[in-house]
Amino acid sequence: xxxxxxxxxxxxxxxxxxxxxxxxxxxxxxxxxxxxxxxxxxxxxxxxxxxxxxxxxxxxxxxxxxxxxxxxxxxxxxxxxxxxxxxxxxxxxxxxxxxxxxxxxxxxxxxxxxxxxxxxxxxxxxxxxxxxxxxxxxxxxxxxxxxxxxxxxxxxxxxxxxxxxxxxxxxxxxxxxxxxxxxxxxxxxxxxxxxxxxxxxxxxxxxxxxxxxxxxxxxxxxxxxxxxxxxxxxxxxxxxxxxxxxxxxxxxxxxxxxxxxxxxxxxxxxxxxxxxxxxxxxxxxxxxxxxxxxxxxxxxxxxxxxxxxxxxxxxxxxxxxxxxxxxxxxxxxxxxxxxxxxxxxxxxxxxxxxxxxxxxxxxxxxxxxxxxxxxxxxxxxxxxxxxxxxxxxxxxxxxxxxxxxxxxxxxxxxxxxxxxxxxxxxxxxx
Ligand SMILES: Nc1ncnc2c1ncn2[C@@H]1O[C@H](COP(=O)(O)OP(=O)(O)OP(=O)(O)O)[C@@H](O)[C@H]1O
Ligand SMILES: [Mg+2]
Numbered sequence: 143x144x145x146x147x148x149x150x151x152x153x154x155x156x157x158x159x160x161x162x163x164x165x166x167x168x169x170x171x172x173x174x175x176x177x178x179x180x181x182x183x184x185x186x187x188x189x190x191x192x193x194x195x196x197x198x199x200x201x202x203x204x205x206x207x208x209x210x211x212x213x214x215x216x217x218x219x220x221x222x223x224x225x226x227x228x229x230x231x232x233x234x235x236x237x238x239x240x241x242x243x244x245x246x247x248x249x250x251x252x253x254x255x256x257x258x259x260x261x262x263x264x265x266x267x268x269x270x271x272x273x274x275x276x277x278x279x280x281x282x283x284x285x286x287x288x289x290x291x292x293x294x295x296x297x298x299x300x301x302x303x304x305x306x307x308x309x310x311x312x313x314x315x316x317x318x319x320x321x322x323x324x325x326x327x328x329x330x331x332x333x334x335x336x337x338x339x340x341x342x343x344x345x346x347x348x349x350x351x352x353x354x355x356x357x358x359x360x361x362x363x364x365x366x367x368x369x370x371x372x373x374x375x376x377x378x379x380x381x382x383x384x385x386x387x388x389x390x391x392x393x394x395x396x397x398x399x400x401x402x403x404x405x406x407x408x409x410x411x412x413x414x415x416x417x418x419x420x421x422x423x424x425x426x427x428x429x430x431x432x433x434x435x436x437x438x439x440x441x442x443x444x445x446x447x448x449x450x451x452x453x454x455x456x457x458x459x460x461x462x463x464x465x466x467x468x469x470x471x472x473x474x475x476x477x478x479x480x481x482x483x484x485x486x487x488x489x490x491x492x493x494x495x496x497x498x499x500x501x502x503x504x505x506x507x508x509x510x511x512x513x514x515x516x517x518x519x520x521x522x523x524x525x526x527x528x529x530x531x532x533x534x535x536x537x538x539x540x541x542x543x544x545x546x547x548x549x550x551x552x553x554x555x556x557x558x559x560x561x562x563x564x565x566x567x568x569x570x571x572x
Contacts, residue, residue: 152347156306158314166311170212177208195233202237210245214305215312217241217281218345225433225550226520227557235557239396242435243278248302253284256300260385267380270296270387278394280435280449282348287390295390296377299351306349313342333488337539344430344543348451351386357429357450358388364425365447370413372446391448393440399558401441407562410443411555417445418551422544423468426461429453430543432551439558454543464544476507483526487535494533502529516563519552 181204188197209220223230224238248256261267275287277297282305288296320338347353355376362373374388381387402410414437421428429436431452438446456464463486470478480503484496506525511517523545530536555564 152343152350152353154343155314155317155346156310158311162311163315163318167315170312170315173208173212177205181205181208195231198231199233199237202234206237206240209241213308213312214281214302215309215316215345217245221281221431221433221435222550225553225557227553227560228520239434241281242396242433243280243394245279245281247276247279247284248300252303253300256303256384260300260382264380264382264385267298267385267387270298270380272298277390278435282451283386288387296380297374297388297390298380299386299388301349301351301384309346309349313346317342333536333539337542340539340542344452344454348431350383351381351451352383354449354451355381355386357453358448360427361421361429361447361450361453364427365417365420368413368417368420370410370444371417372444373450374446374448388448391446393442394438394446396434396438398441399439402439402443406443407559408564410439410445411559411562411564413443414439414445414551414555417447418548422456422548423461423465426456426458427453428456428544428547430547430550432547432554434554434557437551437554439555456540456544460540460544464541471507471511474507474511476504476511479507480504483530483537484535486541487530487537494535499529499533499535502533518556519549523549 181201184204185197185201188200192200206220209216220238220241224235224241227235230238247253257272269291270288271290273287273289277285277287279285283299283301286298286300288298290296317335317339321335324334355378358373358376362375365371365373372391374391377387377389399407399410418432429447429450429452431449432447436447436449438448440446463482467479467482470476470482477500480500481496483503484499503526506522506529509515510522510525552564556562
């Protein structure tokens with residue numbers, strides 16, 4: 143689809159020498175093999191001694207610790223898996239949840255070094271009083287409670303040491319491996335490497351907090367008209383590439399959503415979906431990392447969106463394509479949905495003709511929308527993905543980001559309230 147302007151992405155990953163890549167690859171292989179050798183037998187013993195669920199929980203806990211030690215790129219993967227609570231056993235979901243906002247914090251020494259370096263770069267930070275409380279720790283950074291001279295409560299996001307080099311190597315390695323995997327017949331000709339390359343660049347862009355500050359300001363302005371949606375206020379004079387100071391937001395915890403009274407849950411879910419719909423369909427500026435450590439629902443039903451490092455600009459052409467697609471989806475017009483998908487796919491020589499593909503999509507739409515069905519973005523997305531692979535109809539990578547954002551946000555909300563009859567996502571998003 144040549145008229146589509148590609149999504150504006152951060153610059154390409156920095157170069158990583160072949161030697162470094164090979165070294166990192168070997169280290170990862172050794173650690174994975176080591177983990178399999180140790181964790182397999184431990185799990186078998188737990189399974190016999192404790193039973194299925196506790197053994198799963200202990201295995202997940204050990205895996206989470208190892209993922210953390212592998213570095214931010216792997217924690218990100220764990221977060222993606224963990225945001226699909228519907229696919230995983232409950233004890234595993236509970237353990238993976240730590241990766242959202244409760245990773246192992248920086249050691250005292252790491253903190254001292256990072257904070258001293260930040261003070262050297264930004265002397266204005268010296269007027270902050272740090273309470274010593276860590277508000278949350280993500281894959282990239284730890285966030286600390288602070289206040290300024292006027293007693294204003296702040297949150298200081300301080301980047302973990304050595305993140306840039308490890309992430310660059312790990313993400314490059316992923317791109318290289320995907321390029322190899324793409325050539326396998328099982329890949330069905332899908333342009334996987336382009337997609338992974340896109341994603342990796344956007345992921346790597348997260349380590350630049352100047353970028354995150356700009357994204358946060360843009361999101362705050364875009365979402366300001368939506369009642370009940372909160373984006374933290376950025377303090378630019380106290381921020382740079384590795385430190386980001388924002389207003390402190392109270393009441394952020396993974397458990398807070400469960401405290402929303404049952405009568406208010408549908409409205410809170412609708413507020414969150416409206417925010418995502420606004421980003422995707424109205425503004426074309428989309429937060430792609432809305433896992434439960436970045437999309438909070440507070441006990442009063444308000445929705446907080448933070449950590450805007452991983453945002454993408456969706457060009458108008460793609461935004462209007464998606465809007466049209468979802469309009470037809472809402473009407474249950476699966477034929478038009480299939481036609482739009484086929485006509486916007488890459489010219490890679492689909493294996494099937496247009497009518498066959500369109501018929502399959504129409505069937506999928508009939509089976510997942512309408513008054514008798516509860517539409518689930520993830521279920522629908524999976525069906526589309528399978529149909530595309532079967533027919534060799536591959537969408538340009540640009541479509542992946544907004545759809546991924548929708549799926550992750552939906553997974554997050556379902557994780558908060560597994561039993562909630564969600565507001566119809568298609569209607570809320572339109
Ligand atoms: N302004 C704030 N007020 C209160 N708590 C905050 C604030 N900003 C961040 N936090 C807490 O710190 C946690 C980690 O922050 P953030 O998500 O920005 O880090 P990260 O390393 O970029 O995360 P990720 O792993 O998602 O990339 C958040 O999940 C939240 O619990
Ligand atoms: Mg986060």
